[in-house]
Amino acid sequence: MNPTDATQPSHAADPGAGHAAREGVGVLVVQRLSARLAGREVLVDVDLRVRSGEIVGLIGPNGAGKTTLLRTILGLVPRHAGTVEVGGTIGYVPQRHEFAWDFPITVEHAVRTGLTHRTRWHGRPPREHTAEAVAALDRVGMAALRHRPVGELSGGQRQRVLVARALVLRPALLLLDEPFTGLDRPTRDVLNGLLRRLADGGTAVLVTTHDHTAANTLCDRIVLLNRTVVADAPPGELTDPAVWLRAFGVADVGR
Template sequence: MTESPVLRLRGAAFTHPGGSGVSGLELDVSPGDAVALIGPNGAGKSTLLNGVLGLVPLTEGSMQIAGSGEHARNGMIGFLPQSTELDPDFPISLEQVVMQGRYRRLGLFRWPGRADRAAVRAALDAVGLGELAKRPFGELSGGQRQRGLLARALAAQPRLLLLDEPFNGLDQPNRDALIATIRTLKAQGVAVLVSTHDLELARVVCDRVVLVNGTQLAFGPVDDVLTLGNVQECFEGVEVEIDEHTLVVPGHEGH
């Protein structure tokens, strides 16, 4: 029997107080399912992710998280943002950064216990950084810091993981490690929604794709959605190339 979606949007719109946003959202993200969220700069990808987190208001339609309404988001969602306010010069270890992912479970007045420390170790091992746990966060490479922040999101043991352009600026080894981590999470039943401008990534690691440009344009299996016509409509005004295997949007930087 197919499991119920972890995230379900029906006719949903998320709108900032200034009026910008994204609308017409009709999609499901199920356990073990990775969905790529693709669109040009300013298309509403980050708005959608922040809407799921409750940081941008739901102004139309409905959202269900794990079948229990939007309030079920607490403790169930891990998030890797595009950027972090964490100062790499701040004297804190990688392990301490990852422990931050347990704070919602800990509350204000409880020290980390055995289960919290085990969750941190498991999260670091999942991203291939277990041996660097005691290393100062600022001494890590950019790609390692990105993977460390992913481990922070995983330490909460989420059922739904939101990734906002996680591959920006990564070299090939860190990119490969992140892809391997996403595959492992899928196998463990975690639902993943990943915003990306990397169409090849969508083909490699995702099951379905949602195209957005202010509104949802398409949603479905990767091969059905990532057609030349659909991508040209989504990236209007940008030259799109296609060969037998790959769609290319030259010069696009995701935001």
């Protein structure tokens, strides 16, 4: 039984991922993407590229379509128009409230749920899945807590478990939905360091956030989204107030 309704994608691993990391090629390429929810157009002509080794921050007002964009990339929301190309496996870190933290499982078990599509429904999971889960926990500094019930974790620890759950897939692309919400400054710094190390290792990272300060510090590029891409530039170049007003000045947008 999977304690979360966040579905893991079934993309195959990319045998050229190492070459992609060296060359910094586009791991994610979105072109003229449009999506509808309940008959309403939420995303319109979105163009976006994320390269290997790059951290891109996705910023916009509530209801701008940020979460919908991630779910469309994952294939959980159907495309109305446009294309999405991904050069490898996707790891997805949902918002913390989407995971059932009161489910009676350990930290290690929670991470193994990221491998559900590779586990037989009957019987124990393969031994290598345990090794993969422990290795992912070690990458986020949580291996020592592998046997602890998930319900006993702090907010920052829960966030790192969700990241490990995505990393167990060895993704070429990591999508994170509002990972900094509710975290204190030291915990945000730990998460920033982890994401930077992943990017330095060649992972492409796309993260939605309302924390402009964190985005300016962490991200190589910032994409301002309000149903469509309003601006796409390194943080130091997004200094025109008119661009931010365009991104945040429209109240009637899709969720």
